[in-house]
Amino acid sequence: MNPGRDAAEAPVPSPDAPYDADRAFRELLRGLRVWDHPLPSFDASQAPDAPLPLFRRWLREAAEAGQPEPHTMTLATADAAGDPSVRIVMLHDADERGWHFGSHRGSRKGRELADRPRAALLFYWAAVGRQVRIEGTVTAADPGESAAALHGRSTGSLAAALVGRQSEVLGSAAELDRAADAAWDRAVREPDAPVPDWTRYTLRAETAEFFQGDARRRHVRLNYRKDGATWRRELLWP
Ligand SMILES: Cc1cc2nc3c(=O)[nH]c(=O)nc-3n(C[C@H](O)[C@H](O)[C@H](O)COP(=O)(O)O)c2cc1C
Structure with a gap:
């Protein structure tokens, strides 16, 4: 194994020195890198008038660059107190209506969205050094549209939805095993099984920011802001 430059420069611990977990952890963090591989450039002056085409292009480019699971995103909500x-x-989709995802109405996020239908989404695609932040208002689809969206997905998705009770305290792993087995059997037997709690949500964007990382920290941030029927574009300091 090649110890590399960092290991060669690291002080050699005395065999009697106690293991310092705090220090070891800090050193681990310091040894990790971001933006240390070739990254695409981003000419913000050539960006489209609206964020959707750019988002779709960036997601495709992230997938093509080998980014695992580029269609997963962080969803931020807040409770009634603002926490x-x-x-x-x-x-699940991104189109003129917004960014679509599915979840349980009774889950923590579902309850928070019912109280305060505002949310933020974050995509981070390390393979291309890109981050996208989207903020706006969330609407819940009606039961018919939610059911159609769920039943158009995989057996695994239906089985997961059928388990239900998301975010409730679980009594034991065995309880979940039984519920998951029963849900899977039902999903196979009954591909149209109703899951009334399962809801399709759509975030209608009011702002969308595209961040292109750069090895020399000369990052590009392009922010789209909804202004009536059009989008305003502005660069932000990194
Ligand atoms: C890769 C990945 C994908 C996920 N996709 C979903 C999803 O589409 N819908 C969902 O409700 N939870 C999904 N989850 C689980 C959520 O992260 C979360 O644990 C769950 O929704 C409960 O969140 P809450 O208690 O804040 O409501 C996913 C988790 C991971 C790691």
Whole structure:
């Protein structure tokens, strides 16, 4: 194994020195890098008038560059007191109506969105050094559209939705095993099984920011802001 430059420069710990977990962790962090591989350039002056085509292009380029799971995104919501929470969800579609995802109405995020239908999405695609932030208002689709969207997805997605009770406290792993097995059997047997709690949500963007990372930290940030029927574009300091 080649120890590399960092290892060669690291002080050799005495065999009697106690293991310092804090220090080891800090050194691990310091040894990690971002933007240390060739990245695409981004000419913001050539960007389209609206964020959707650019988003679609960047997602495709992230997938082509080998970014694992580029269609997963961080969804931030807030409760009625304004306390934030985040989690990963899957992007089901992005079109003129907005960015679509699915979840349980009774989950923490579902309850937060019912109280306060505002959210932020974040995509980070390390393979291309790109980040996209989208903010806006979220609407819940009606039961018919939600059901159609769920039943158009895989058996695994239906089985996961059928398990239900998302974000409730789980009594034991065995309880989940039984529920998951029953849900899977039902999803196979009944591909149109109803899941009334499962909801398709759509975030209508009001701002969308595209960040292109650069090895020399000369990052490009292009922000789109909705202004009536059109989008305003502005560069931001990195
Ligand atoms: C890769 C990945 C994809 C996920 N996709 C979804 C999803 O599409 N919908 C969903 O409700 N939860 C999804 N989850 C689970 C959420 O991150 C989260 O644990 C769950 O929705 C409960 O969140 P909440 O308690 O904040 O409501 C996904 C998790 C991961 C790691």
